[in-house]
Amino acid sequence: MRSSAVLVAVAAALVSAQVPTYKSSLNMTIDPNTVAQQQRAVWCQAQTNTCQVLCDNNADDNDCDQATLKYDCTCASNSSAPGLQYYTQTLPTFICEQLYANCIQTNAGNQDGQRACKNNIQKLCATQNPPTAAEISSAEDQSTAAATATTKAASTHHAATTTGAQTASSAAQSTTSSGFAAATLGPAGSGAFAIAAGIMAYML
Numbered sequence: 718m719r720s721s722a723v724l725v726a727v728a729a730a731l732v733s734a735q736v737p738t739y740k741s742s743l744n745m746t747i748d749p750n751t752v753a754q755q756q757r758a759v760w761c762q763a764q765t766n767t768c769q770v771l772c773d774n775n776a777d778d779n780d781c782d783q784a785t786l787k788y789d790c791t792c793a794s795n796s797s798a799p800g801l802q803y804y805t806q807t808l809p810t811f812i813c814e815q816l817y818a819n820c821i822q823t824n825a826g827n828q829d830g831q832r833a834c835k836n837n838i839q840k841l842c843a844t845q846n847p848p849t850a851a852e853i854s855s856a857e858d859q860s861t862a863a864a865t866a867t868t869k870a871a872s873t874h875h876a877a878t879t880t881g882a883q884t885a886s887s888a889a890q891s892t893t894s895s896g897f898a899a900a901t902l903g904p905a906g907s908g909a910f911a912i913a914a915g916i917m918a919y920m921l
């Protein structure tokens with residue numbers, strides 16, 4: 718009984734040896750050259766938008782380099798990163814999904830390999846959507862009423878810092894609209910740059 722359990726463990730280790738194990742999607746990296754430039758632009762745009770939203774529109778650091786897929790996201794409120802790995806529309810999650818897709822392809826016809834792709838990679842890819850960035854920031858562009866609502870969301874956060882993340886995001890979600898999420902709220906100039914670059918990428 719015991720030795721067969723060991724054998725199973727050894728066999729599992731051998732199989733998963735081909736698929737790396739990670740602690741979280743934060744620890745996943747991908748060669749940027751294996752991702753189309755346009756795709757990287759989209760990823761970075763979403764990453765900077767999501768960082769902004771998760772930081773309640775107050776990020777100290779928020780940038781994403783399309784060439785290297787390196788990013789920074791630090792919230793002003795606590796000088797810490799928000800939990801990017803728990804949300805879709807973030808670089809860690811995009812990378813996670815891409816690594817999973819690559820892994821499945823690499824292990825075509827290999828059930829054990831594909832199982833390892835699922836267990837070692839896919840399980841760590843977030844499935845929860847972040848509060849919608851588009852709703853918050855395009856509201857400001859589109860109407861003063863919406864902008865007022867957004868401002869309200871921001872001041873709600875200042876008034877109640879302990880529940881700030883929850884309150885601000887739910888208030889923000891109640892302002893409706895769609896379209897491009899402009900990073901014009903808050904100090905994240907680099908977000909705006911990433912968006913401009915993303916749009917350029919589509920035009921090219």
Ligand SMILES: *[C@@H]1O[C@H](CO)[C@@H](O)[C@H](O)[C@H]1NC(C)=O
Nearest residue numbers: 738739740741742743744745
């Ligand atoms: C995983 O990533 C986190 C955050 O970047 C880092 O603090 C941690 O040391 C990494 N762990 C490993 C095993 O690489």
Ligand SMILES: *[C@@H]1O[C@H](CO)[C@@H](O)[C@H](O)[C@H]1NC(C)=O
Nearest residue numbers: 771772792794795797799882
């Ligand atoms: C820092 O604050 C952001 C929101 O402002 C929050 O999402 C994040 O979880 C906080 N990080 C830590 C480590 O407390």
